[in-house]
Amino acid sequence: MFSDLKRLAVLAVVSLATLFVAVAPAAAQAPGAPSPGQKIADALRESPVHVDAAYADSVPPARRKQLARQIEKTGLPIKVALVPLVQGDAYDGESDVFAEVVRDRLDQHELILITGGDRWTGDLHGFEWPGEKQQARDAVSTVGFLDEMKDAGLSEQTAKAIELIARGDGTKAYEEATADLGDGSDSGSLPRPEAAEKESGSSWLLPAIVAVSVAAAGLFLFVGVRRRGRRRSGPHRYPSATGSPFAFPQAVFAAARTADEEALRRQTEAEVLALGEAVRSAGTSTTGLQRALDAYAAAGTVLDSARGLPDLAGVLALVAEGRDALEGAASPLPLCFFNPLHGRADLRIRWRPLGRRDQLHIAACEECGAAVRTRRAPEVLTDDFEGRRVPYFEVPAAQSLWAATGYGSLLRDAEGEGDGLADDGLAVRVGRGEFPRGQG
Known part of the structure; x- marks a missing residue:
């Protein structure tokens, strides 16, 4: 139930972002020019691996081809979009919003998407539609907690994420990788993503919906005013x-x-x-x-x-x-x-x-x-x-x-x-x- 509500809230943010682009000054985006999300989706139709120029040195062209071949061998609908997300951009630095935008532009029913991390965590994120058959979210999250990945570059992390998704036991891998987290005190270890979402659901959802509503109203009154x-x-x-x-x-x-x-x-x-x-x-x-x-x-x-x-x-x-x-x-x-x-x-x-x-x-x-x-x-x-x-x-x-x-x-x-x-x-x-x- 909460997952559905959260998805609706994320979609509302996506809609708001689309609305902003529609009413923003012409200088922000040339008339008729494809949106950033559309450009990424178009690139992913050509190749399952899209790398932003900011990560060009970390994932060079030869390495992208290797990742594409690795994806092809899995037989899974995996796409990789390594794009730096920054607070205040078209996605507000949120990987959830970015993933929904890319999925919407791809218009692909079955999709597993690996994205670059948000501004603060820097980790890879995994998304899967429909359902969680391959347990992609947990599989990709596992990468950041593996000792073998401590000094790994972005391309190695991406390859490991693809490997874990293909195995289909991401939840088990995640639980094993995070079993020893915590400071050893009564605070215990951090909750799993799903548990944290349930615990914070009532405090997160209402402010999110209210924020979207208020922002939508304010957008028409003060176009171009920065979000506080x-x-x-x-x-x-x-x-x-x-x-x-x-x-x-x-x-x-x-x-x-x-x-x-x-x-x-x-x-x-x-x-x-x-x-x-x-x-x-x-x-x-x-x-x-x-x-x-x-x-x-x-x-x-x-x-x-x-x-x-x-x-x-x-x-x-x-x-x-x-x-x-x-x-x-x-x-x-x-x-x-x-x-x-x-x-x-x-x-x-x-x-x-x-x-x-x-x-x-x-x-x-x-x-x-x-x-x-x-x-x-x-x-x-x-x-x-x-x-x-x-x-x-x-x-x-x-x-x-x-x-x-x-x-x-x-x-x-x-x-x-x-x-x-x-x-x-x-x-x-x-x-x-x-x-x-x-x-x-």
Whole structure:
């Protein structure tokens, strides 16, 4: 039932995208010119493998022919469309929307489609119509979790995806590949895509339909006005790893959701002062007292010269580091890698950034973790770089302490072990003068 409703919502977004193209200024698309989706569909009729120019070096022509021959041997209606998806493009960076557009233009009843990942995950996505006979979605998702694919390029990943689809046991392969995920705590491993969809169905579907309706109405009123970023809703806390009631007040998140920098700055100042009071009240025998003092001093340093939300988020990360030191928290998880304003991370996941061959072990909140697992784009904190807004972690590490450290996520070892308060902690780096610079 929910899958049908979600499909309807995706189709509504596709329809809205088509409507936008129809009423957009002529400069955006020449009259009579085929749409991007139509061009891709036309290319897939000529060859089962279409590669965008952005991936030309990763999948050269000779390799495309090999992939096409591999597909032909399977006897399955497999198509490969490797196209970079970016938030704000014709598909809003969503692979689901892109897949529906391509399928609609192909007008092919039986179809298995492998697409390039969205902007944030960078992984391949699999789609199948009708039904899931070949378990394509799980088969393609498995690729990103196989150790043998850790350093594989895009062409090798695509070949592996085709191989797994042909085997027809994608769900089993997926469950085996993800059996050991999670941080080993009570948070457990990430839910399977289908389970996450069911759990988040009621919270996702209504806002999606409402958003589509509102956007459709606004389109006729203000053609060309850019879509505003999505906002989080609902209460969020920063619970400590020890379970103590360390939580930033709701005003912090209210300010973050409305991007009210001044309001967030005031709340952040209050948190730094509260940490200072906690440090002064701590006994001299407190094990982590010196680390907490360092975090307090570093938070003040960053706050004094904070220039935007990324720096204010860094202050909160330092406050969390100081609180953890006072509480003696064992192996505390840092704030959410994708957006530290989401609060404390719930678990660690493996994630491959777009354009990188290796995977990172990062800490994510429950919502962002579910987004990555279900091949959706998590809400990411952005920063200014060369006159444009980019995900903060795309700023060169030499120019941003936050990009270099992931607000603490990238300071842990590959398995997420360690107490997170060692000599390479955020406070120590600020003390060494690495703010506002990165690690070089």
